[in-house]
Amino acid sequence: LYKRAVAKELPTFLLLGPSGAGKTSLLTLLANGTPSPTHTSQAPQTAICQLPSTTRSSEDKYRSENDTSSRSQPSIQLLDTPGHGKLRHHAISSLTFPTALKGLLFVVDSAVLSSAAGLTETAEFLYDVLLLLQKRHTQGKTSKTPLAIPVLLVANKQDVFTSLPAGLVKSKLEEELGKVRQTRSKGLLDSGIGMDDDGEADEESSWLGEYGANGFKFAQMREHGVDLEVVGTSTSGEGEGEGEGRGHECWSWIGANV
Ligand code: GTP
Ligand code: MG
Known part of the structure; x- marks a missing residue:
């Protein structure tokens, strides 16, 4: 009895991405079924939500379709972080603390990506995040279970007519991440870091993806330990009616990774 009373740490999903991408809107949508108006976030916030009854969770994998016994849908915790450049330490530090971290939703504004500045800003942030996950995984290798983590790239604001479709969001970001990688590795060489004896290992550990590869692909x-999927979404359920958030595209990914 006592054991059951101890609150289990909830599976946590982290929301991060540039300012204005729609993280807080997505949080309110997933938590309440409808999006609420938001302000630029200045501090992290959390919401606890239960998987909608229509979402299959990974726990259902071995359930028969004919099993009619009632099942309780798992609850999860969403952790929203501020995207502003000066507040990103919240997002970065959130990556290292929760042991129950199940996955990461990197939210982008698909309309902003058609501008060079928007693309660069988003790619630089994503680069930092992915490199951190890569390093986390490398360090975890010395322990028995390397820390693998799934990432959902949320191509948000698909309702905006200047938005790039999800597939293009993916390929544009891959291309831009390749450029960031090029710039960073050049920066390392120029600064003299990586020029000494064990320098090569240094350079290799700060290189995102397949070392030495020409272009960057998420598959690298x-x-x-980072499995990345892309989904095109919108948080403004125009014309979709009430409860749209219950069937939101992000849920099936969350369900599969709980
Ligand atoms: P920070 O807190 O600054 O990091 O930003 P955020 O990622 O939390 O963005 P937020 O959710 O506050 O959304 C920013 C603005 O974009 C708000 O005015 C939202 O209403 C709007 N927005 C969010 N999602 C969508 C969407 O799918 N479509 C459209 N058209 N607008 C959206
Ligand atoms: Mg916010």
Whole structure:
């Protein structure tokens, strides 16, 4: 009895991405079924939500379709972080603390990505996040279970007519991440870091994805324990009616990774 009373740490999903991408809107949508108006976040916030009854969770994998016994849908915790450049330490530190971290939703504004500045800002942030996950995985390798983590790239604001479709969001970011990687590795060489004896290892550990590869592809992250999927979404359920958030695209990914 006592054991049951101890609150289990909830599976946690982290929301991060540039300011204005729609993280807080997505949080309110997933938690309440409808999006609420938001302000630029200045501090992290959490919401506890239960998986909608229509979402299959990974726990259902071995359930028969004919099993009619009632099942309780798992609850999860969403952790929203501020995207502003000066407040990103919240997002970065959240990556290292929760042991119950099940996955990461990197939210982007798909309309902003058609501008060069928007693309660069988003890619630089994503680069930092992915490199951190890669390093986390490398360090985890010395222990028995390397820390693998799934990432959902949320191509948000698909309702905006200047938005890039999800597939293009993915390929544009891959291309831009390749450029960031090029710039960073050049920066390392120029600064003299990585020029000494064990320098090569240094350079290799700060290189995102497949070392030495020409272009960057998200698939290169798989060997570093990062499985990335892309989904196109919108948080403004125009014309979709009430309860749209219950059937939101993000849920099936969350369910599969609980
Ligand atoms: P920070 O807290 O600054 O990091 O930003 P955020 O990622 O939390 O963005 P937020 O959720 O506050 O959304 C920013 C603005 O974009 C708000 O005015 C939202 O209403 C709007 N927005 C969010 N999602 C969508 C969407 O799917 N479509 C459209 N058209 N607008 C959206
Ligand atoms: Mg916010």
